[in-house]
Amino acid sequence: MSIQVTVKQKPSAWLNAYLFVCTFIIILFPYVSFAQDKIYKTDRTIIEAKVQEVGDAEIKYKKFSNLNGPIYILKKEDVSMIVYENGEKEVYNQVQSNQQKIPKQTMASPVAVNGNADLIVTLNGNNINCTIDRVDKTLISYHIMRRGLFPIPKGTIAMAQVIKYFYKQQWHDASDVSSSNEKARNLILVENINEAIASYAQLISKDSTNATLLAEDAYALAIGGIYEAALMRLDRCWRIGANSSDVNYFTGQVFALMGYNDITNEIWKSSEKYKTPAWIASKAPILLEKYKTKTSNLSIKSREELIANFKLANELASQNLYFQSIALFHEIIYLYPNEYLPYIGYSITLEKTGALEKSAQTTEKAISLIENKPEDKEKKQFLEQRLVYIKQKMTLIPSGSLPGLYQMKALDAIRPQMMAYAGGMASPSLTSLNCRIGYYISGSSNASLDFGITNNSGAPSTNLGLSVYDRGNNFVYGTGFLMTSGNGNTAFYLKLSLGLSKMNKNRTSSFDYFLDVNYGLGKGALTSFGLSIGKSIYFGKRK
Helix, strand or coil, X not given: CCCCCCXXXXXXXXXXXXXHHHHHHHCCCCCCCCCCEEEEECCCCEEEEEEEEECCCEEEEEEHHHCCCCCEEEEHHHEEEEECCCCCXXXXXXXXXXXXXXXXXXXXXXXXXXXXXXXXXXXXXXXXXXXXXXECCCEEEEECCXXXXXXXXXXXXXXXXXXXXXXXXXXXXHHHCCCCCHHHHHHHHCCCHHHHHHHHHHHHHHCCCCHHHHHHHHHHHHHCCCHHHHHHXXXXXXXXXXXXXXXXXXXXXXXXHHCCHHHHHHHXXXXXXXXXXXXXXXXXXXXXXXXXXXXXXXXXXXXXXXXXXHHHHHHHHHCCCHHHHHHHHHHHHHHCCCCCHHHHHHHHHHHHCCCHHHHHHHHHHHHXXXXXXXXXXXXXXXXXXXXXXXXXXXXXCCCCCCCCCCCCCHHHHXXXXXXXXXXXXXXXXXXXXXXXXXXXXCCCEEEEEEEEEEEECCEEEEEEEEEEEEECCCXXXXXXXXXXXXXXXXXXXXEEEEEEXXXXXXXXEEEEEEEEEEEEECCCCCCEEEEEEEEEEEECCCC
């Protein structure tokens, strides 16, 4: 998924209109289907088709451009993935790596050397012809037979340094007895990338919910030039929750290897708080320099393909496959840097990953590209409002935080700082209307000024007080002092409240149901009980 500009013309008016519709319909309504199936071959070519049959060894299809034409047949071993028109995927084989292929060790029985019938295949390529004495989960013990008077050398090797070994007349995969990712990491360090990818695949088959493991595998795939599979891994690990600076680091490295440095710089910022994983810190710059894509080769060659990729980018975003979408949008924008519409979809997708700074920059770019014509006024106003929304969201995230570690929906993040309540109670002898204005002194507690009117057996009175309320998820409780005045008399009460509170989805208001107790202070003061119902409205953001 590297880049080379092959089309220079500016899109026509119909294309502009079509892209506009795609952005605001496809992103918002994720149920728009693809128009065709896509067959991804292992040589990195893509066939737009209508798949007719998928067999054990062959795939039959018709070209999408000629549905009434002949049926074509592909060997299944030449296909890496099929993406059907409804978005479903079937993954078969890995696409060919950009790096030089490393020949796999033969699985044939090794030739005995000087009586050494066993063989240990190591990560660094220095294979050991030996006789294996013992194998456990972490170690292989062996000795080497020699002719002559020299002693028989003995040795041990850590299982993490072994790819496989021939023992008791059969081959054994080292991962069968070692599930640690240490071996896979060591394979990356010695640049045995094919084996590293295979090792990670085995580890993930046993633990598919380990976000760091998925991110390291994406890194290995990207080093091997298998970018689409790497992006799929990233989408998977971010969907289950990043929550690790290591995930951010390897995500940034994947995009760096693809040549997308602007995304890398947004996803990963090294600091005292966020440090490069120690095991790869010294090797990563070498790997990046050696395996980073050096040439550009953009696959979009026509406006039709541009539209198809634009549509695919939006569809991927609607399915929460954000990194695949980001890569496609990045390519489209590179090809058409002066069209504002792709920037909108790109900005939305970036925002979903928590890359708010880049999302804001992209929105600003889109605004700058819209002409100052009367018919474009509403478009510009919409984007300006969106820019305000993104910048407001940025203020809610701690300074210096990495995207993903503080993924929040804006409306969930905007929590009340001030509140207003209105409610009341009614009984045969007591009716009251109470109001409260509060300021949040912590994340869940507010100090309030209370005031209201009470009619007790036909005798009206006013009340004024101070109280403190605290809320959990659904419960609210409070206490305070209340002064009532009526008929020339003044009384003081200790007010206790316990209630249920149901907040709306946007956390802007709630319905509250309280059991209120006004305990009279002083000689002859009465104590009253009552049920009240009311509504609270929240303003601003909670501290």
